[in-house]
Amino acid sequence: MVEPVSDTVSLLSAMEFPDIVQGMSTVGIFAVDRRMNVLLWNRFMEVHSQLRAESVLGRNLLDCFPELNGPWIQRKIKGVMVLRNHSFTSWRERSYLLKFPNVRSITSGHADFMYQDCSFWPLKDITGQVRGVCVSIHDVTEMALTQKLLEHATDEALSLEESSQRDSLTGLFNRGFFDEQISHEMARVRRYEWEMALIMLDVDHFKQVNDTYGHPVGDKVLQVVSTKMIQQLRTSDTLCRYGGEEFSVILPHVNREKALQVAERLRQAVASEEISIDDHGHTFSVSISIGLALLQEGMSPGKLIECADKALYQAKDKGRNRVELYQGS
Amino acid sequence: MSRLVSFTSEELDVLKEVTNIGMGQAGSTLAEVLGSFVTLRVPEVRMVEAGKLQEALAPFSQKYQAINVVRQAFYDGLKGESILIFGGKSFHSLVEVLGYGEDDAALRSRQREMLMEISNAINGTCLLGLGEQLGFSLQLSPPVLAGYDQSSADFYNIVFGGKEIFWQETLLLEVQFHIQEKDFFCEILMFFAEESLNRISEALAKLLDG
Numbered sequence: 001m002v003e004p005v006s007d008t009v010s011l012l013s014a015m016e017f018p019d020i021v022q023g024m025s026t027v028g029i030f031a032v033d034r035r036m037n038v039l040l041w042n043r044f045m046e047v048h049s050q051l052r053a054e055s056v057l058g059r060n061l062l063d064c065f066p067e068l069n070g071p072w073i074q075r076k077i078k079g080v081m082v083l084r085n086h087s088f089t090s091w092r093e094r095s096y097l098l099k100f101p102n103v104r105s106i107t108s109g110h111a112d113f114m115y116q117d118c119s120f121w122p123l124k125d126i127t128g129q130v131r132g133v134c135v136s137i138h139d140v141t142e143m144a145l146t147q148k149l150l151e152h153a154t155d156e157a158l159s160l161e162e163s164s165q166r167d168s169l170t171g172l173f174n175r176g177f178f179d180e181q182i183s184h185e186m187a188r189v190r191r192y193e194w195e196m197a198l199i200m201l202d203v204d205h206f207k208q209v210n211d212t213y214g215h216p217v218g219d220k221v222l223q224v225v226s227t228k229m230i231q232q233l234r235t236s237d238t239l240c241r242y243g244g245e246e247f248s249v250i251l252p253h254v255n256r257e258k259a260l261q262v263a264e265r266l267r268q269a270v271a272s273e274e275i276s277i278d279d280h281g282h283t284f285s286v287s288i289s290i291g292l293a294l295l296q297e298g299m300s301p302g303k304l305i306e307c308a309d310k311a312l313y314q315a316k317d318k319g320r321n322r323v324e325l326y327q328g329s
Numbered sequence: 330m331s332r333l334v335s336f337t338s339e340e341l342d343v344l345k346e347v348t349n350i351g352m353g354q355a356g357s358t359l360a361e362v363l364g365s366f367v368t369l370r371v372p373e374v375r376m377v378e379a380g381k382l383q384e385a386l387a388p389f390s391q392k393y394q395a396i397n398v399v400r401q402a403f404y405d406g407l408k409g410e411s412i413l414i415f416g417g418k419s420f421h422s423l424v425e426v427l428g429y430g431e432d433d434a435a436l437r438s439r440q441r442e443m444l445m446e447i448s449n450a451i452n453g454t455c456l457l458g459l460g461e462q463l464g465f466s467l468q469l470s471p472p473v474l475a476g477y478d479q480s481s482a483d484f485y486n487i488v489f490g491g492k493e494i495f496w497q498e499t500l501l502l503e504v505q506f507h508i509q510e511k512d513f514f515c516e517i518l519m520f521f522a523e524e525s526l527n528r529i530s531e532a533l534a535k536l537l538d539g
Contacts, residue, residue, distance in 0.1 A: 069430075071428045071429075071430070072428055072429060072430075074428070075362075075427065075428030076428075076446075078362065079362045079450060082358060082361050082362045083358060083359075083362055083450060083453050083454055084457075085449070085450070085453030085454065085457065085469070086449075086453070086468075086469055087446070087449055087450075087453075088445070088449065088471040088472065089442070090442075090445070090471065092438075092441070092474075093438045093439070093441050093442035093445065093474075094438070094442060117471075119471075188482070192390070192482060235480075236480055236482075253482075
């Protein structure tokens, strides 16, 4: 056993921890000095670490628990000592401070360690000087596992709901979702007095693609187009597969200039993509026509869609592979 | 709690001054722990009525695209809640400052932990510093991550979560925290509960007389 440094020795002899702390087996309490040498190791700590107090007192905590992240815990301890402040860790972010076995050894499935919530606070001597840090460890395994179970069940329920909102080929949101979402987004932007734009677009000459290369390639085109477009959009934008080769994009919180930029980016991204037909390196590319409409005061969702559709029709009329903005009444 | 506490503009000035002194001290303590020069500013101290709360919080929704929010309550002496807003996506600045490894920067759980850690450090020093100036001690609750990488438009909901406001007014301290050399910036909104307002008022009166 390595001999503890002399001021640790003096701390060890000077500090008297009440038996009630020492003997407590329901909450872990330990203390370290500024060098991370252990000053206190209560019953809970002994039982769960399988290390008796005598074998740990005066030793460096990092020697006893080599898996501990040294720089992290040293900085945390230093923080408490200098700031003279409580600090915490939560099982949600850090499952445990020290890896102890789970007490539920039969029924708990694969939780093979104890989940822990910890508090850190300054350890002062009788003159009020901070000599070290006290740490409490709470076994929150029961709560953590229940919480995780609840979250898992919620996730499952959500993904079930989600799958009814999704288009299976492209993974994008489907028409049903779009019809609901557009109303929600409109209400939201109106509440915050933001602007909003709607894009209706479709793949040019799609019927020809299917006729020339077959439906599997046609499907692939839709997938590629979807992927290229998603990459250009923000998480707050909603991209949906509106119909066969038709897509819609809801752009909340954009002005006219921004909306045009986004539309042009979409057009560019699709037009510049080479889609491979087979394994022999044969490729081709497609283009999209885009109709853009800006939300005006008093507009209903139906009216906004109608305007974007009219703009899309114009884009087709003017030669395709272009962006048209709906103008006028 | 029937009487509305109103602070005179003189009292609010003193409060702002006293807070800045507290912040100055907090700044040097934090600098010692974080190993970098820290700037703490209090641009605004004001009373906010419950009805005007959404309006008061709106600027923060507009400032950022995506935000992270940490909530921390304090009590015993001075009572209230502190809301930390970090509008960045880059956690690299925090990584060094808080002694985490580069690999940790990408892990969501570490990012969340860093947010709570910086919240705890700032709240601890600032509130303790302010308390000291006014003659109060206080306790901090563990920090709670209220929002992680969420749309700033949801800021009000993230903080108040559709719950009713059952108080009439609050004292709001806006604090800005900046570590220039690490390019880290965040804001803290400190709300003081009605039951603490009288105590603050009395402490300020004493300072003005004394």
